[in-house]
Amino acid sequence: MGTLYEEIVAYGGEVFGEEHMETLLQCVQCGKCTGGCPSGRNTALRTRKLFRMAQEDMREEIFNAPELWFCTTCFTCYERCPKGVKTTDVIRIIRNLAAKEGHMSVPHRMIGVYVLKTGHAVPIGPDQMKIRESLGLDSQPPTTQKYKEQLEQVQDIFRTTQFDAMIDFDWDKMDLRGKEGGEKK
Amino acid sequence: MSEETKEYAYFLGCITPNRYPGIEATTKKIFKGFGIETKEMVGASCCPAPGVFGSFDMYTWLPVAARNLAIAEEMGLEIYVTCNGCYGSLQEADHLLKEHPKVKERVNEVLSKFGREYKGTTKVNHSIVILHDVIGLDRLKERITKPLKDINVAVHYGCHFLKPREVRGHGSSETPYILEDLVKVTGAKEVDYKDKLMCCGAGGGNRTADTPQSLEWMRQKIVNAIEAGADCMVHPCAFCHLQLDRGQAELEKGYGVFFNFPILFATQLIGLAMGLSIKEMGLDIQTTTMPEKLAK
Known part of the structure; x- marks a missing residue:
């Protein structure tokens, strides 16, 4: 099994295109996603932290993070990301991979x-x-x-x-x- | 947008027909008044919910959405929807299947088992875009018989109508205009409020994952609108309607606070200004009630 990043690109690539998923590597931790995240005000969801965890191949940690499921897919961060990271689509693919392994309430x-x-x-x-x-x-x-x-x-x-x-x-x-x-x- | 399109396939989804059929009745009625005929999509299913099924398994979400699109294709009609979830799912699925031939092939292999095929020949329209662009503001204005004078309206867009822009194509997601224009046509005043563009808190499985937390977002949204002097909230999404309307009953049950802040789908606000009754629009059988100044 490759890294989580490779899995995200492979699994999400067919639906969204590989280059779409590869934007995950462009995240520079500026935090604009987290600053505008309506969920983050009320929950432990820190979008930039999720992306750092994904970049760092923290597979089990991210799959077991309850906040992974507190994103409402509102696309606010997707629209605002200055680096063009396709945030919401990356999150949905991480959820797909987690769900495949039984992480589903x-x-x-x-x-x-x-x-x-x-x-x-x-x-x-x-x-x-x-x-x-x-x-x-x-x-x-x-x-x-x-x-x-x-x-x-x-x-x-x-x-x-x-x-x-x-x-x-x-x-x-x-x-x-x-x-x-x-x-x- | 083509002026001559007079027939549409109405993709109902789940919440509109099964929880808030007043949205369905009102939209059909108003459209009919402008010569737009609604055709039923026999055998349509859940869109399926984009944030939920898209989060569980893209490769299940896509063929179910593609099957719904195929039904409209078989009818030879474009689709209209009254829910941002349905819009989110069907429009995005249509976009992705057109952009990525490999996944289209994979999806069609699934559909071929029961003799259906996604071809990419329909178009997914939101009902508020039909109001705004196909019927048009001028024609709407002509039918306003009871202008909503002295009514302040808070606009709530929901998320999947505007975003992602590259798929939705309604311009800026930070400075939208369609609902504002529709409110203006009714004679009401659109009031800005704190975090106007904030999500209702329901999508992406969040309402299911943690209902109290999801209701807290909704509470903030309602309080912000009330503090800005709004008399009601108008939106384009049946799922937001469920969260904003029924959610107020859940807030009362859980926390003993009942705002009774009126929630209306876009066509219902226009219906009021056209003289449709509260009863025929199903606004008398929801959680939040219409105050006298709206219902007269």
Whole structure:
């Protein structure tokens, strides 16, 4: 296994282009990202520290840092970085690599469960159907939650990409195999 | 933007149809009034949430988004959305798939299993851009029957409408103008406030990762708007709506503070100025209530 930086470039490169990911090395620790970070006001997230950790190959430390998940992907730092570091995209790729190794909280994995069951991260319930009717809308929108054969296409994607295994989804229970023990971040 | 496009595929996403269908009803109604027909996207799913699924696994996020884009392509229509999350996901996915042929090939291999293909022939539009650029401020103005006089509005953009600029293409992310223009059309006054461009705190899985902390951002945002004399907040995002509106109920439950600061989607503010009722826009069934000066 190469360095974390090499992994970031390889994994994120196909989606964003390698040069996009390579901007990580341009970070000079000026702190403009951290100064404007709305999360950093309220949480331990220090964006420039994450980048230093990534540059220094502090793989386990960064994967286990709870603040890795406190970035809302607001792109403020991405827009302001004077060195052109593609900050938010680098953070999302670091999260991808962490999640692949099981660093994913139970509440986060539950979002995956909702999508696997209904095609929606926020599914509809009976009360909302009544509200829709009162507004003159169809009680259920024509989405994956309404049409089984359409939902099966989305489920097929999750099987192909092995996202189901990633969140430890049990197809018999249509739920997580276990909700205890998972990382709580 | 083409004047002649009169039909759009409405990508509903999750929160608009399943939590705040008033946004859906209002937007369809206003668009119809200007000759813009909405077509349903049968079989669409979650966009899927860009900060969340993009953070978990890019290679799952992309094919699910590409499948949604393919549905609109099959309809031969451009898309409109009422959520920055949907906009974030679909527009970014479309951009990335066009820029990087290798990942497009990989994604299409996944979609081919059930006979779908992403071709890159649709376009993802935000509903507020349709209001601003396709319908246009002049035509909107003609339909304002109840100007919102003496109403101060705090504008909240959310994040993924403006950023990243290189993908969104709406100019500066520090000095935006679209919502400000739309507020002006209604006769209301747009008021500047501390940290106007700050995120609502919900995205990227942050609301799920740590709800109390995420609510604290939202609280700061609301307090800043109230201190600047705003009567309500207007935004272009169903997910921000959930955080800003339902979040106020969660703040009350957790901390005993209820601001009851009215939250409106952009089309709902315009709807008020066009004489649509609170009820038909679903503004009577959300957490925050409309004060008399807005609801008359």
